[in-house]
Amino acid sequence: MRIPVTTGLHRRMKLKSDVNDNDLLRLMLAGDEEALSVLYRRRQGSVYRFALQMSGSRSIAEDVTQEVFLFLMREGHVFDDAKGTVGAFLLGVARVHVRRRLRAEHRLEPLGDESDDDDVFMQSTSDICPLEDLTRAETIESVRKAVLSLPPKYREVVVLCELQDVSYGETAEILGCAIGTVRSRLHRGRALLLAKLRPAADVEETGAATVRCFA
Amino acid sequence: MNCQRFETVVSELARGQMMAAEQRSEALAHSDECDGCAARLGDEQMLTLGLQSLASEMESLEAPRELEAKLLEAFRTRPVVVPIAKRSTSRYWLAAIAAMLLIAISVVVFRWSNRPADEPRQAVKQEQPQPKPDVSNQFARDIRKPDVEDSLPQRPKPKRIHPVTLRRPEVANHVTKEIATDFIPLSYMSAASLQQEGGQIIRVQLPRSALANFGLPVNMDRYNEKVKADVLYGVDGMARAIRFVQ
Numbered sequence: 001m002r003i004p005v006t007t008g009l010h011r012r013m014k015l016k017s018d019v020n021d022n023d024l025l026r027l028m029l030a031g032d033e034e035a036l037s038v039l040y041r042r043r044q045g046s047v048y049r050f051a052l053q054m055s056g057s058r059s060i061a062e063d064v065t066q067e068v069f070l071f072l073m074r075e076g077h078v079f080d081d082a083k084g085t086v087g088a089f090l091l092g093v094a095r096v097h098v099r100r101r102l103r104a105e106h107r108l109e110p111l112g113d114e115s116d117d118d119d120v121f122m123q124s125t126s127d128i129c130p131l132e133d134l135t136r137a138e139t140i141e142s143v144r145k146a147v148l149s150l151p152p153k154y155r156e157v158v159v160l161c162e163l164q165d166v167s168y169g170e171t172a173e174i175l176g177c178a179i180g181t182v183r184s185r186l187h188r189g190r191a192l193l194l195a196k197l198r199p200a201a202d203v204e205e206t207g208a209a210t211v212r213c214f215a
Numbered sequence: 216m217n218c219q220r221f222e223t224v225v226s227e228l229a230r231g232q233m234m235a236a237e238q239r240s241e242a243l244a245h246s247d248e249c250d251g252c253a254a255r256l257g258d259e260q261m262l263t264l265g266l267q268s269l270a271s272e273m274e275s276l277e278a279p280r281e282l283e284a285k286l287l288e289a290f291r292t293r294p295v296v297v298p299i300a301k302r303s304t305s306r307y308w309l310a311a312i313a314a315m316l317l318i319a320i321s322v323v324v325f326r327w328s329n330r331p332a333d334e335p336r337q338a339v340k341q342e343q344p345q346p347k348p349d350v351s352n353q354f355a356r357d358i359r360k361p362d363v364e365d366s367l368p369q370r371p372k373p374k375r376i377h378p379v380t381l382r383r384p385e386v387a388n389h390v391t392k393e394i395a396t397d398f399i400p401l402s403y404m405s406a407a408s409l410q411q412e413g414g415q416i417i418r419v420q421l422p423r424s425a426l427a428n429f430g431l432p433v434n435m436d437r438y439n440e441k442v443k444a445d446v447l448y449g450v451d452g453m454a455r456a457i458r459f460v461q
Contacts, residue, residue: 028290033287033290033291036286036287036290037283037287040283040286041283044277044278044282044283045276045277045278047278048276048277048278049273049274049276052273052276053273061278062278062279062282065278065282066278066282066285066286069286070286070289073286073289073290073293074293136268139265139268140265140268140269140272142265143262143265143266143268143269144269147266147269158266162230162263162266162267162270163266163269163270163273164270165270186226187226190226190259190262193262193266194258194259194262197262197265198258
């Protein structure tokens with residue numbers, strides 16, 4: 001029988017993976033490096049994807065992710081667990097950094113037809129036929145561009161509620177607004193997305209006017 | 216349900232969000248009857264599918280692995296933030312407690328150092344009820360001569376006499392019983408020799424006219440009465456000085 005060999009570090013990391021985010025943050029602020037590592041691995045994905053979906057740029061997403069966790073190291077004591085979760089706190093910090101970065105780079109303007117230079121995160125799926133794969137990829141790309149072309153206040157709601165699957169309540173915490181505001185912005189954002197996607201769909205559907213599908 | 220109300224719930228309906236069952240069934244029934252609302256619902260559902268596809272496509276995306284190493288390195292070299300306010304507060308408390316302890320210890324030590332001087336003095340008072348030895352003792356203290364004190368009547372002597380204890384209330388009360396003049400050197404003695412030498416004091420009674428011999432006023436109404444006086448004799452047995460007591 002082979003006994004799995006685990007180092008002390010891995011064993012401690014495994015133990016810490018059972019600890020909740022609040023305790024991990026507390027441990028990290030007390031100087032526990034492993035707690036930071038576990039917390040980072042648990043939360044970096046959502047922060048990175050949020051920044052990527054908001055900016056459409058890998059480099060900005062990486063910078064924002066780094067800034068968010070550096071902020072957590074320096075100012076993590078400002079987190080109040082009575083006001084929300086660590087995940088929502090991190091996304092709130094990420095939102096601030098994304099907006100600051102986009103404002104600095106004048107990226108808040110709606111995107112044109114030219115694709116971003118480093119937007120290579122779309123990967124093809126191999127389970128379906130090439131034609132369907134191409135159609136699906138084109139559809140996803142068109143949705144992605146439509147999302148990126150939304151005004152920031154609608155874009156962040158669509159990204160959080162639709163792409164990050166964050167609840168209305170947590171979205172309200174992240175944005176610092178009421179749940180009703182989140183609902184109305186989401187409704188408005190979806191309407192704008194439909195308006196942006198419909199012409200493309202209509203062009204594709206020339207000769208088949210009854211079909212409105214674009215996905 | 217009409218088209219206007221349908222518009223308010225179509226997003227929630229397409230996203231599969233929680234809503235009242237009755238409202239949901241009404242909205243679906245309306246979409247069956249209204250072609251425009253059915254198309255609107257179809258658009259919303261397609262949009263939801265498109266967004267879900269985008270989300271699932273990006274679900275596996277993560278930050279580069281080297282970013283974690285950079286952050287851990289930054290964590291190791293970060294400046295440690297010390298909560299200064301809390302620590303300084305606790306220091307103030309410690310300083311205050313230390314000061315209070317120091318004051319308490321000082322009071323205890325001060326009282327303890329004065330305690331031995333009180334007890335022998337009470338013993339002296341009990342052993343010497345007559346005023347005469349006390350007067351001689353007072354004189355002995357005035358001239359500050361140990362050999363003079365040795366010649367005085369034997370009594371228990373305190374190990375340590377603090378200057379403050381000499382002005383204790385019981386001594387003052389005793390002194391106030393008799394009013395005495397300063398020691399007046401006799402004609403053949405100088406005041407300096409009186410300070411240097413010790414001796415013995417003997418109380419005597421003299422005619423009141425003796426006051427006049429030393430330049431003191433005499434009450435003529437009490438001319439025939441005696442007056443008390445303390446005569447200081449030196450170690451050689453000769454009278455050195457005299458003081459009058461009332």
